[in-house]
Amino acid sequence: xxxxxxxxxxxxxxxxxxxxxxxxxxxxxxxxxxxxxxxxxxxxxxxxxxxxxxxxxxxxxxxxxxxxxxxxxxxxxxxxxxxxxxxxxxxxxxxxxxxxxxxxxxxxxxxxxxxxxxxxxxxxxxxxxxxxxxxxxxxxxxxxxxxxxxxxxxxxxxxxxxxxxxxxxxxxxxxxxxxxxxxxxxxxxxxxxxxxxxxxxxxxxxxxxxxxxxxxxxxxxxxxxxxxxxxxxxxxxxxxxxxxxxxxxxxxxxxxxxxxxxxxxxxxxxxxxxxxxxxxxxxxxxxxxxxxxxxxxxxxxxxxxxxxxxxxxxxxxxxxxxxxxxxxxxxxxxxxxxxxxxxxxxxxxxxxxxxxxxxxxxxxxxxxxxxxxxxxxxxxxxxxxxxxxxxxxxxxxxxxxxxxxxxxxxxxxxxxxxxxxxxxxxxxxxxxxxxxxxxxxxxxxxxxxxxxxxxxxxxxxxxxxxxxxxxxxxxxxxxxxxxxxxxxxxxxxxxxxxxxxxxxxxxxxxxxxxxxxxxxxxxxxxxxxxxxxxxxxxxxxxxxxxxxxxxxxxxxxxxxxxxxxxxxxxxxx
Numbered sequence: 001x002x003x004x005x006x007x008x009x010x011x012x013x014x015x016x017x018x019x020x021x022x023x024x025x026x027x028x029x030x031x032x033x034x035x036x037x038x039x040x041x042x043x044x045x046x047x048x049x050x051x052x053x054x055x056x057x058x059x060x061x062x063x064x065x066x067x068x069x070x071x072x073x074x075x076x077x078x079x080x081x082x083x084x085x086x087x088x089x090x091x092x093x094x095x096x097x098x099x100x101x102x103x104x105x106x107x108x109x110x111x112x113x114x115x116x117x118x119x120x121x122x123x124x125x126x127x128x129x130x131x132x133x134x135x136x137x138x139x140x141x142x143x144x145x146x147x148x149x150x151x152x153x154x155x156x157x158x159x160x161x162x163x164x165x166x167x168x169x170x171x172x173x174x175x176x177x178x179x180x181x182x183x184x185x186x187x188x189x190x191x192x193x194x195x196x197x198x199x200x201x202x203x204x205x206x207x208x209x210x211x212x213x214x215x216x217x218x219x220x221x222x223x224x225x226x227x228x229x230x231x232x233x234x235x236x237x238x239x240x241x242x243x244x245x246x247x248x249x250x251x252x253x254x255x256x257x258x259x260x261x262x263x264x265x266x267x268x269x270x271x272x273x274x275x276x277x278x279x280x281x282x283x284x285x286x287x288x289x290x291x292x293x294x295x296x297x298x299x300x301x302x303x304x305x306x307x308x309x310x311x312x313x314x315x316x317x318x319x320x321x322x323x324x325x326x327x328x329x330x331x332x333x334x335x336x337x338x339x340x341x342x343x344x345x346x347x348x349x350x351x352x353x354x355x356x357x358x359x360x361x362x363x364x365x366x367x368x369x370x371x372x373x374x375x376x377x378x379x380x381x382x383x384x385x386x387x388x389x390x391x392x393x394x395x396x397x398x399x400x401x402x403x404x405x406x407x408x409x410x411x412x413x414x415x416x417x418x419x420x421x422x423x424x425x426x427x428x429x430x431x432x433x434x435x436x437x438x439x440x441x442x443x444x445x446x447x448x449x450x451x452x453x454x455x456x457x458x459x460x461x462x463x464x465x466x467x468x469x470x471x472x473x474x475x476x477x478x479x480x481x482x483x484x485x486x487x488x489x490x491x492x493x494x495x496x497x498x499x500x501x502x503x504x505x506x507x508x509x510x511x512x513x514x515x516x517x518x519x520x521x522x523x524x525x526x527x528x529x530x531x532x533x534x535x536x537x538x539x540x541x542x543x544x545x546x547x548x549x550x551x552x553x554x555x556x557x558x559x560x561x562x563x564x565x566x567x568x569x570x571x572x573x
Contacts, residue, residue: 004063005040011064018105028112042104043073046112051121053079055111057104064100067093070111079120082130085144089114138282147278149183149267156284158191159257159265162213165238170209170257173200183267183278188257197366199359208251213259214238221260227275230258230268244270294322296506303396305329305377305412307353309341309487310426311402313494314501316343319361321502325369326361327392330354331376341487378407394419398505401425402497413448416440422504423448426497430465432489433525437497438517438537439504445516446542455517458537462527489522496520515539 005012016034019042023029032044040059045052054073060066071087072079082090091110093102117128142148162168171186173196185193186201188211214221216237224230231242244253255269255278267278302323304315307330315328334344334353348356358370375381375389393399394415401412404427416423420442427436438455440448496518503511515536521528527535 003040004061005059008064015059015104018103019108022105022108026112028116029108042108044108046108046115048112048116049119049122049126051115051119053115053121055108057107059104064102067095067098067102068104068107070107080114080118080130082114082118142279142281145279146180147183147269147276148180148281149185149278151265151280151282152193152195153284154195155185155188155191155193156265156282158188159211159259160263162211162259164213164215165240166213167242168211170211172207172209172255173204174207175204182281195366197363199362207254209255209257210245210253211257211259212242215261217261218264221258221266225274227270227273230256230275234258290320290322293506294502297321297323297502299325300398300505301325301327301396302398302400302501303327303329303393304400304402305393305408306401306403306405307357308332308402309338309490310404310428310494310497311400312343312353312357313491314400314402314498315357316361316364317495317498318501319364319368321498324365324367326358327371327373327396328354328358329373329375329377329389329393331374331379341485341490377411378405390415394421397421398501399423400497400501402494404428409452410449413440413452417447417449422508424497424500424504426493428485428490428493429526430485431525432485433523434519434521434528434533435489435493435496436517436519437493437500439500440516441504441508444508446539450542451517451539454539454542455537458519465526492522493520 019032023032023044028047030045030047032042035041035043039061042057042059043055044057045054047053055070056073057068057070059068069088070091071089075087077087080089084090089111091107091114093099093107093110114130117130119126119128168189170188172183173186174181174183184196184200186196186206187193212234214234214237216233220233220237221230224233234240234242253270255267258266258268260266265280267280268275269278297318300323302318302325304311304326307315307328311330315326319326330353332353334342334348334351334356336349338344338353339346342353343360344351344353344356352374354372354374358372361368361370371392373389373392375385377386377389390411393412399412399416399421401409401423402425403409404425409425412423412425415421422439422441424437424439425448426438429435436455438451440446440451445451446454500513503513515538517537517539519527519535519537521533521535522531524530524533
């Protein structure tokens with residue numbers, strides 16, 4: 001590792017000169033001592049109101065790109081309101097406003113201003129409040145808090161009008177992750193938290209809490225550490241003796257939501273005779289983060305066939321963009337070899353992909369409606385079962401083929417043609433060299449079989465793809481090197497496919513795409529001159545040449561109509 005004070009001698013010289021100048025010109029900085037510990041440091045004494053403060057300035061590894069930091073020599077000393085939990089003083093310059101021209105001497109000057117104003121070791125008559133120069137984000141402010149409650153606007157609104165001196169029942173569920181416990185209110189009396197996803201409501205651990213609104217002010221509640229002390233405060237102000245009760249399973253009440261006189265909500269967990277305060281994570285960010293056009297997807301039914309590395313990404317992305325109704329089809333299991341490119345993770349190993357993806361989507365959106373099938377569309381299955389799945393697919397508003405399987409495509413293309421439904425399909429080329437996205441919309445595009453034929457003609461007229469494909473998503477060159485498509489490669493093609501799907505649903509006649517078939521390059525090779533080399537394939541000229549019109553003479557037509565009428569009459573008998 002390079003040390004800045006060895007590679008930037010001019011800056012080191014400037015730092016030493018400025019430090020010496022400050023010590024000589026000031027009356028409050030004394031005894032500067034340069035040291036090399038794990039980093040370059042300067043120890044010094046700051047005199048403020050005749051009090052002695054022994055400090056250490058540490059130059060960081062990437063100085064002067066990042067600011068030095070000052071802390072007490074004795075790491076246990078806590079002097080200031082502007083001091084981080086690790087002892088470092090919060091001064092005028094930090095990561096948010098640092099400039100490389102600022103010197104270590106100026107950092108000592110800032111430390112003197114803070115200590116001289118606050119006078120933490122001096123008389124109270126000479127102490128002053130120093131305003132903070134910055135704002136802490138919620139993430140910064142609760143970084144060390146292990147117990148949290150997720151507060152949403154609907155819950156906050158309910159608590160704000162809760163009736164005084166009324167005990168209510170609260171059903172809590174919680175998630176334990178990364179050493180933190182996060183509570184979610186499932187129900188508070190008659191209030192139901194509709195934002196919680198169904199899998200969460202049906203699973204996870206449950207606790208019974210109570211809710212109560214007191215006339216006690218905030219200051220009488222803050223700092224209370226014992227259950228008895230808290231109940232005594234309530235009895236003093238309200239004349240009410242609060243008691244813990246058992247639920248229907250004999251479990252004691254685990255906690256309380258206590259709303260004080262100033263309408264501030266306190267969350268306390270009962271732990272034997274003590275109480276533990278649960279901090280509030282206020283989630284008041286507007287939920288609307290999708291384009292207005294995506295609202296058109298609400299209520300539309302999306303059939304996604306193939307929930308592999310591409311299909312899983314498309315399904316989750318559509319769910320996040322506002323789509324609510326899905327029919328997912330895939331018979332495959334999620335195994336170790338799928339981890340590199342799939343949206344699922346190790347916890348889903350051994351499950352059917354379609355079931356695990358459906359569960360993830362239900363966690364993404366509480367309003368999603370998903371049906372699934374584990375049928376193999378081109379495998380040995382019951383004819384009746386296969387027919388049922390195909391009927392479900394045909395009832396959807398758009399068909400998405402993420403299988404890259406020719407047999408499945410032929411089947412889905414036939415359904416799309418018969419039922420006049422749009423179909424979108426894709427293929428990720430071996431080695432991550434690029435991919436294909438295509439769609440066929442009734443009336444607007446040629447039929448899918450015709451479009452696929454156009455693609456095959458395009459590919460046959462292009463230079464030959466000179467690599468073999470030893471495994472899916474991989475190609476091998478003449479030297480035996482194997483190139484495998486990465487998750488990033490698959491994600492790019494999946495994202496393009498998703499945009500194609502959305503455009504097909506929300507803007508069927510005002511598409512932003514001038515073509516309905518593209519090949520997209522992700523690296524130089526085959527027909528691609530460079531990454532992102534995109535080549536549209538013309539298909540409009542094929543609209544009038546689909547070869548699907550069969551002329552039937554009038555006599556044959558009349559015979560068939562008579563045949564069908566007879567069948568209908570028999571079925572009525």
